[in-house]
Amino acid sequence: MTAAPTAATVPPVTGEPTPSGRDRRPRLADRLSGGASSRWFPYVLVFPLALILFGYVVQPMFATFAESVGVDGVANYTEFLSGEGVARSSLLTSLLISAASVLLCGIVGVAMAFLLKRFQFPGRRLIEAIILVPAALPPLIGAISFQLLYSETGILPRGLQQLFGTENPVLPFTGIAGVLVVHTFTMYPFFYLAASAALAGMDPSVEEAAYNLGAGRVRVWRTVLLPMLTPALVSASLLVFMTSLASYTAPLLFGVDRTMTMQIYINRTNGDLPMASAYASVLAVVSILFLLGMRWYEGRRSYRSQSKGVAAHRREITNPFGKWAALAASILATVVLLAPVGTIALVAFSADGSWTTEVIPSAYTWQNFVTIFSDPKAFQPILNSLQMSLLATVGCVVVGVLIAYAVRRLDFRGRALLDVAVMLAWALPGTVVAINLISAFSTGNAFSFGQVLIGTFWIMPLAYFVRFLPLVFRSSSATLAQIDPSLEEAARNLGASWWRAFGTVTLRLMLPGVAAGALLAFVNGVGEFVASVLIYTSQTAPISVEINNRMYSFEIGTAAAYGMLQVVLIFVVMVISGRLQNGRSASREAARWSA
């Protein structure tokens, strides 16, 4: 990477003689400890991070690219550009699905954030606790639960069919619509978390100014709040876009095979590795282009409050209608949110084979849970998943926050590159990331300090770290965009070293965003499957692999029972973390916004 220090980063002091040997040493020391204002500091901070990213993400990506051109040159790429073939249409389908997912998730997520953070109504706390459950749905079983709910043979269409006595199931979701339903459900938390962190950190007087100038509520949202949320929305859009682009299970289940990831899989099955690599590279390029576009869009404006002093949320709303509407909307939201979990529960409690053409199962049993709990090693995968994703999350927080800081606040060469490097891991399908890691660590090399990591415990947390770093990075970066740098300057001015100022002021103010990212990283880590399945060992089998094995032998009941365990576990984590970080402040916030 181009992390080499360059003197041109900061305008040179003209007319200054080059420091003589005598006074060079103290000044160098000064610079290194100098913090954000030293011209060396950015590189000191960024270099190790860049190294990590280079080793684990960028370099393997180049390897993927090399693979794609290795055998037959650019032929694979011409297929994307020319011809009406599968390549182009899957690229278009993928783009279409991703763009639509961003839109839908944005609407749902921001609306939820608005309802929950701006209104006080009965049951708000409960919804806050379950809001992330869709993101926590176990892989495979989660997707299947959507199918059991909304597909042609699903509970809802069949229920409606019975209700109205129609000949065919009513309102089934198929194809792309089905994919979008799944995407919306599972990815809106990206928007929800980002938007609620940003709403909490926003300067409220700006909103007041808009009302004062005569803007109505809708207009204030359109012209002030949403634009001010841009960093958060950009961050969430990026994550959703890339997740959709790399999404595999949903298109698979709803039979949309003209997508990039499906084609990657098919080409791998075909044994056409160069073509698969070409798909992966195109995926990465599309993601990078989207990322750069978003960066540009966001960079045009400033989002940090320019107000003097600190303003509090002081606007008081009494709108009984709004309150009840919010309540009604939330009850609906709860039902919809919990429906997939409810479906998994139904499956978990129904006897195998007892649920065929009925709307809901006819026979119930405890057997699936008995099966799980009678296995002495049943909890091992759960513990494994917890431990590994916790480790990875800690790593993500440390590295992600620092990179976010570097990219937002420091002026150095290669800022955009660093940004791209982090996000790359998210843009690539998990399979590709895992294969990259295996190739990188199946022998000892510099990035693993000469250790062979394959076959050890550490490869799993490392994979999670690389995959989920973008989550923490993005949401930290979004909150950082709102924070007035003069706060950090004030701390520095009072004598705090960079580290101290960062820790006591900047980081503290970033916390809502960091916590949101960490939560996402953790939840995703617990459910990770695609990469895990390629690198786990029998000691480190995660819960997702266990679920998959049950699914594979079509013990769908026990798989669902495992899934239930995972959901309950993540729910508990969510409630605890909610209590810890924003439970109280969020309700205080909401209380202020309603009288």
Place this chain on the structure above:
Amino acid sequence: MIDVTLESVSKRFARAGDTAAVDDVDITIAAGEFFTLLGPSGCGKTTTLRMVAGFYFPTSGRIRFGAEDVTRRPPNKRDTGMVFQNYALFPHMSVAQNVAYGLKIRKVGRADARRRVEEALGQVHLAGYGGRRIDQLSGGQQQRVALARALVIRPRTLLLDEPLSNLDAKLREETRTEIRRIQKESGTTAIYVTHDQAEAMAMSDRIAVMESGRVQQIGAPREIYHRPATAFVARFIGRSNVLSLPVTGGTDDSVTVGLPDGGETVVAAPVGHGLRAGETALVSVRPEHIGLTSTTEPGALPGRVTELEFTGMATNLIVDVAGESVQVAAIDVPAGLAVGDQVGLRLTRERMWVVRP
């Protein structure tokens, strides 16, 4: 053009102890009037403005615009233009976009809006800054954008919360003339908060002096200055010596008091002051109404200079007269006057005035 009435309005903040930020305030502001709130920091000026703008609901009391009760009307339905004490500029918009925001909402045509924005920026001496980002402006420039944003929409009511605090004297003077002109022209009712008393005096039709959430006096600038109701007002508006002098007699609108040097003088007092001989009257006399003479002049109070501060137009002295510190502002000070010198003070008796404690 609308009059604004506050009827025994109070505001208490939940977590700030039990003292009210605004306490039973009654104010009636006539349509088209330029009304100023004056008072020490933290006395409740901003809170009052924010209730008029609709960002706080009064804990008790009502607010009327004309005959209508607007106490709970949402802020965007009030047609008030507010300059926030903290500016509250939209950081994601350029200077011109900030100023144009209210016009857009009022559906002013494109060309017309552009013209009005240009004009407003010109009025605050920021012509040519329209394309800048807010974070590329100096503090005073930001404040002027906030002002332009409120002025450009010509609201029925203007609420100005220290809109000139970060401007230099020169610009402040020019801008306040501009504000006054616009307000007069469009017949806007203006409520103004300032810390600059000269500004308040020069601009206002009437002034309310507040302290700890309560209104101490409402009146025209001269009235407040020359006839302060209380010692607090006397001291707060301009500077004032409030002397405690023994009452020796009096009429309905004046009292006779004894002076430190043994003389006596008749001092104007509010009608119905109720002071009797033997009681102590608080008499306010402004530093600039005390002349410096030689100690030998007849009727001059002798004193010793204890402090001396040059402030440009006048020199401020503190003179010790029989143990009481008297502030004096003198335009021309005898050359070479220094701390410790003996001087004579001549009180301008017709400018002395009895105040309530």
Place this chain on the structure above:
Amino acid sequence: MIDVTLESVSKRFARAGDTAAVDDVDITIAAGEFFTLLGPSGCGKTTTLRMVAGFYFPTSGRIRFGAEDVTRRPPNKRDTGMVFQNYALFPHMSVAQNVAYGLKIRKVGRADARRRVEEALGQVHLAGYGGRRIDQLSGGQQQRVALARALVIRPRTLLLDEPLSNLDAKLREETRTEIRRIQKESGTTAIYVTHDQAEAMAMSDRIAVMESGRVQQIGAPREIYHRPATAFVARFIGRSNVLSLPVTGGTDDSVTVGLPDGGETVVAAPVGHGLRAGETALVSVRPEHIGLTSTTEPGALPGRVTELEFTGMATNLIVDVAGESVQVAAIDVPAGLAVGDQVGLRLTRERMWVVRP
């Protein structure tokens, strides 16, 4: 206790066109001096302070503390205490925690720190507010917290960017006395930015007047007030009439100029002014150095009142004298004087002064 030197410091912002925000500024501030930057909004005061604090690097030039070059030293190694124009208070800390922050970093003991925080809060009249959240304070109260936070650490250099702009006159006066006392006591070098000229005059050892990034004059308050170097300074500091008068003669340190009524007068001028008979001299005379008399008084310039504004202590008039508008500030105005009346003006000749354009 350290002196601060700016050696031909310039600062250009990348995106703000090609004019420099600070342009080749040379200032030497002695250790323990109270130095004030004065100038119109946007002239580069904040930018200068921020370079001294270490938040901006000068585009060119150097900054020294004592003999050391600190141009690129990180801000936390400079031991400067800064009051930010926008306060920059830590929103997640209480008032007391904000003030204690610098002490904690300096590893001041718990009990000692608490005592000092209490004391600092008392100095800014916020005793008892320690437990409040920042967003529960009024604008002026927040500003005082920012001030207390900078004062409490007793830094070697104090950088105060309009620290009193949101305070009322009374409090401002008390606080500036406090600042001055603390600064004297601890021998701190202070750089102060204010828009209040009276404040600048009263507090400063020396003042630099800036315009558009350049220093116009550096000098003691009286010198700047009475002997402004340029017409800009004369007009900016206080108010001033800068009259263009024909030169009829002169010496090395004075010129003789013709007056509108045909008379002549000798006016002091800077040594080496270089004006010759036949040229035009710019002569500055302050409004308060023009007396109001009757038109019949000998030597009085006759004029007509065109504007009249009451400001408390003085009344400001604009008087039209043979087509030129002359500003007058009079303490005692004849009762009933109104716009349109004829008055006589008496110039205090010894207070007139020739300035550069």
Place this chain on the structure above:
Amino acid sequence: TGDSDDAASGNGGGAEQITIYTARDKKVADFVVEKFTAKYPEYQGKVEILNIGAQEILERVRAEKANPQADVWWGGTQQGLASGAAEDLLEPWQPSFAEKMDAQYKDPEGRWFGEILLPEVIMYNNKALTPEQAPKDWDDLLDPQWKDKIIIRDVAASGTMRSIYASMIQRLSPDGSNPQPGYDWLKRLDANTGSYAANPADLYLKLSREQGVLSAWNLQDVLLQANQSNMPFGFVMPASGAPVLVDGLAAVKGGNSEGAQKFIEFLFDDTLRADLAKDYYQIPAVEIADQPEWLAQLDLKPMNVDWDVIAKNETEWINHWNSQIKNKG
């Protein structure tokens, strides 16, 4: 093999760990490993089983080539194993059962061996259809009466389905030179196909919930689902024969070949094979003495498929199907 036995006992209890990547059902794998360690106690606790899909095994083994982690690759299609062999990932050897095995079920160089045979049959929902109603041969699937009643496990990503579809093409063009009749046939099948299932679980769900009533699937799984999971599935042995796939195993090159070979030899143990045939409906790739009843009664009619032709053309054919035929009929 006696040598290797001696070597193992020579090492005493210090037998090296065996890591097995398997695509077999977890129950089968656990069952076999239990028997294996019972027979070779020195491997007690030293057999590590990773259950992964066949495709993932290939990916893993390929990626780990530099430092192989696996010893046994247990469960993979002929094609998968062949590409593993071609990429030099597999260890060539000659086990004792090799000579008993039909040449078409193993690699001539001994790099992989067939373990079980998977006949591909017609599957139907036996709650919705009686055996009489069910189609009797492949061509019957094209009957318009089955319009939208057929569910197919999505072809391109499934080894099983790829083989079935390729066989259908090769059936109509023995040398593979003219796939067009096969394409037309598949196009008509596509017209009758209601939807494509994402994975086996999805297929079973869709079929059991009667989103469709017919499918093509491997016999073993049909029997397993019907008999062990109460699924309403029956099968028809097509009159014109069933394509028989070979599912095989191999020892991974560079791994613990001694243990791997011992394990693979054990898998062909006669009694074990009989158990697997009886309980897990496996048809072994070698003759066994003791056939369970279902196997004995099974009237297996192998279709005459030329797997070499298929190996050559499969990718092209399936790609063509995927882009030109799927959802177009």
